[in-house]
Amino acid sequence: MKLYDSAMAPNPRRVRVFLAEKGISVPTIQVDIGKAENRQPAYLAKNPMGGVPILELDDGTVIAETVAICRYFEEIQPKPPLMGTDARDRAIVEMWQRRMELEVAMPIMQTFRNTHAFFKGRIPQVPEYGEVCRAAATRRLEWVDGELAQREFIAGPRFTIADITLLIGIDFGRVVKIGIQPEQKNLARWYETVSSRPSAKA
């Protein structure tokens, strides 16, 4: 199999961290999104949405979507579990992974897409919507700080894919100046723990 990776983009890093936690090594091909290689016909034939990363299996099957790629590796190598351990836990982890993605990382990403020079001319930017997203992401980090007063990791006592999604969302937030505030002690404690894992360097 081959992982189509892109060093600077947040979604490929989610898969790299996931693989590092699993101890899985996969051959990679770098896609230069700065040069819009992911918008060229050869890449769009593999993923019409143009997103990175994608995983190409040996039979030619292409798996797009970060969480679907992670699901594949979770299925073929369940240990250590990063997406839950039984029906109830898998549902809880999925809930938290989705919340971290849709409620935190996505507003951060939409702030970037709608306000940053990188996307100027690439997509129809709506800066006013970017600022709505900035406000939403800021509120959501306050909420997550409160949640983390109650447990060590996002989805419970164990590190999961939900932590990976939030870590990378927060790290990416630097480019639009959205991040952990000084009074958010629980979030700061969590960030210190999670970002000091060896996988965070992936």
Next chain:
Amino acid sequence: MKLYDSAMAPNPRRVRVFLAEKGISVPTIQVDIGKAENRQPAYLAKNPMGGVPILELDDGTVIAETVAICRYFEEIQPKPPLMGTDARDRAIVEMWQRRMELEVAMPIMQTFRNTHAFFKGRIPQVPEYGEVCRAAATRRLEWVDGELAQREFIAGPRFTIADITLLIGIDFGRVVKIGIQPEQKNLARWYETVSSRPSAKA
């Protein structure tokens, strides 16, 4: 267990259709989102995001997020499989479920949120962004029509959660006049098949 349901909203219908396909019956509690019952403290204590539906287990655990709720039922009752049958197929179904949700249903929903009178005063609306989403949703339906030239259902030869997500996205699209165009024959054929299943009435 109890399902907090809301008759008019699209996400609860995704769970109802999923349960109908599984042949599972769950006691429900109606949440009136027109009266903002989902923004009252009692509900927010169960789901701080305020979204419907949620599933409350007998031990008090609350599962929010539509797909997480579906995952729970898929785990406790795998047949008929609606989220894939093995590692590769589960990844493919997850990819398509996410594409239908993030690339089709979400732009339709964002068109509604940012342009419709229902959300006026409830959220900061940005009509210009709503129109960006309308254009995106319209393009994505064209793309899905092309994909459906190649297979019967969204994720392959079998009905899955990805079909449920698209069905409900398209049905909801009526409120913002986004829908299947006369030339989209594959999509029309798919819609006829999927909407005539008994579960579609759920």
